[in-house]
C-alpha cells in the first residue's frame with residue numbers, strides 16, 4: 001500500500017512519492033524562543049516525531065530539520081525588558097525547549113539551525129533575489145516584490161483582500177505593493193545587527209526558513225510542516241522566495257499542516273492570554289500523557305486541552321501500559337499442559353493487527369486510528385487471557401507472546417513507551433522479587449502478619465502487589 005498524505009497545496013490526499021527513493025526529507029518550522037513554549041508549540045514536533053518514526057519503521061532514511069528563530073522582534077523586546085542580551089535569551093529558551101521535547105519523547109531533529117548561525121546564507125539569497133529582479137532595496141531595507149512572482153498566493157489560495165488582512169500589512173508608502181514583505185531590515189538602535197551589502201541590519205522572518213531548508217535539504221524536498229497559522233503569510237512567502245531564487249519548482253513536494261489547540265472552545269494563543277506552557281501541562285499530568293493526548297486526535301483536527309480530555313488520555317495510556325505489564329507477567333508463569341488454543345477471533349486479530357496499524361498510519365498518518373487498533377488488540381486479548389477458564393498452554397503462550405510483541409512494536413512506532421522511572425526508594429527488580437517471594441512463603445505458612453508487613457513495605461516503596469488467578473504480580477506506581 002502507498003502512503004497517502006493530505007497536501008495543503010493541492011487540497012487533497014495524494015500518494016507520497018519521495019524525491020529520492022528510500023529517503024525522506026522533512027522541514028518543520030520551529031519556535032521563536034523568547035519564553036517557555038506553550039503546548040500548542042508541542043503539537044507539530046510530536047506529530048512529526050511520530051511520522052518520522054513511522055517512516056523509519058517502513059524502511060526510509062529520514063532527515064528532519066527544525067529551525068529556531070533566534071533573531072526576532074519579540075526576542076529583542078523581551079531582552080530589553082529583562083536586560084538580557086537578545087541572543088543569549090534566545091539560546092537559553094532554545095535549550096529549555098529542547099529539554100521540553102526530550103521530556104515528551106521527541107527524538108532530536110537531525111539539524112536545529114538558528115538564524116544567527118546562517119546570516120551569510122541569508123544574505124546570499126537576498127542578494128540573489130535582488131539580482132534576479134524579485135526584490136528591491138529601500139534605504140537599508142530589502143523587500144520581496146510579490147508582483148514579480150505571479151504564483152504568489154498559490155498555497156493559501158485566498159483572494160488578495162483577505163491576504164491583506166491576514167498579512168497585517170504595515171502602511172508603508174515606499175513599498176511597490178502593500179503585500180511586499182521584508183527580506184532584510186535596516187538596523188535600529190539597540191538591536192542585534194550584521195553587516196550586509198545594504199548596510200547593517202537583520203533578516204526578516206520568512207527568509208530564514210527558505211535559506212535554511214535549501215541549505216540542509218536542497219530544492220524540492222519532501223515534507224514541510226508547521227501549524228495551520230503559518231500557511232499565510234509565512235509559508236506562502238517561503239515558496240515565493242525559494243522558487244524565485246532557485247528558478248525551479250516545487251520548493252516542497254507536500255505541505256502538511258497541524259491544526260491548533262483549543263482551550264474552553266477558544267484557540268490557545270498568547271494574544272488571548274489562555275496559554276498553558278508545556279512545563280505546566282507536564283507537571284499537571286505527565287509528559288507521556290501529554291504525548292498520548294497529542295496523538296489521540298488526527299493532526300489535521302483541532303485538539304481540545306482540558307481536564308476531561310487529559311484524564312481520558314491518561315486512562316487510555318494506562319489501559320495499554322497495564323495490558324503490557326499483565327501480559328508480560330502472564331508469560332512469566334509456567335506453561336500448562338493441555339490442548340487449549342486461542343479463539344479464532346483473537347488469533348485472527350493478532351495476525352492482522354500489524355497490517356491494519358500500518359494501513360491507518362499510511363492514511364495521512366492517522367495516529368488516532370492507529371491507537372484505536374491497539375485498544376482493540378488489548379480489549380480482545382484481555383477478554384480471552386483473563387477469562388476464568390484461560391489456561392496458558394503452549395499454543396496460547398505463542399499467541400499471547402505475539403500479541404505482546406506487537407503491542408510493544410507498534411506502541412514504539414508511536415513513541416508511547418517511556419522509560420520506566422526508577423522507584424523512589426531505589427529498590428531493584430531483584431530486591432522486589434525477593435520480597436514478593438518472602439511474602440508468598442509467609443502466606444503459605446499462614447503467617448499473615450509478616451505477609452502484610454512485607455506488602456506495606458513494598459507499598460511504601462511505590463510497589464503495588466496484586467494476587468491474580470495466575471499468581472502474584474507487582475508493578476511500580
Ligand SMILES: [Zn+2]
Pocket residue numbers: 028029030209234
Ligand atoms: Zn518557517
